[in-house]
Amino acid sequence: MNVMTVEGFNARIEYDPDTEMFRGEILGLNGGADFYGKSPKELKAEFRRSLQVFLEVCKEKGIEPRRSYSGRFNLRIPAELHERLAIVAQCEGKSINAVAQEALRQRVAA
Numbered sequence: 049m050n051v052m053t054v055e056g057f058n059a060r061i062e063y064d065p066d067t068e069m070f071r072g073e074i075l076g077l078n079g080g081a082d083f084y085g086k087s088p089k090e091l092k093a094e095f096r097r098s099l100q101v102f103l104e105v106c107k108e109k110g111i112e113p114r115r116s117y118s119g120r121f122n123l124r125i126p127a128e129l130h131e132r133l134a135i136v137a138q139c140e141g142k143s144i145n146a147v148a149q150e151a152l153r154q155r156v157a158a
Contacts, residue, residue, distance in 0.1 A: 054095050078115050
């Protein structure tokens, strides 16, 4: 995964062959903010500038810059995986939710 982090904010980085530049999109915002750069150093500087502008606009408008998450989401999985998950949870004396959280934490650990 091509991710750059500045001040606790993450951005997905892609290369745009049409412009021959790197493009970053700041993730998890209550709006959109992107930036471009020809080198990693330039890209990071543009990330900082774009983030600063976004945060200033949010402050002026009284908007929370980060998108909020409820901590709940629906997940559809194959019945066979659901069964295996339930068996693992029962064997470990845990809930399906606890086992799923452990697996998700491992997957997204930085």
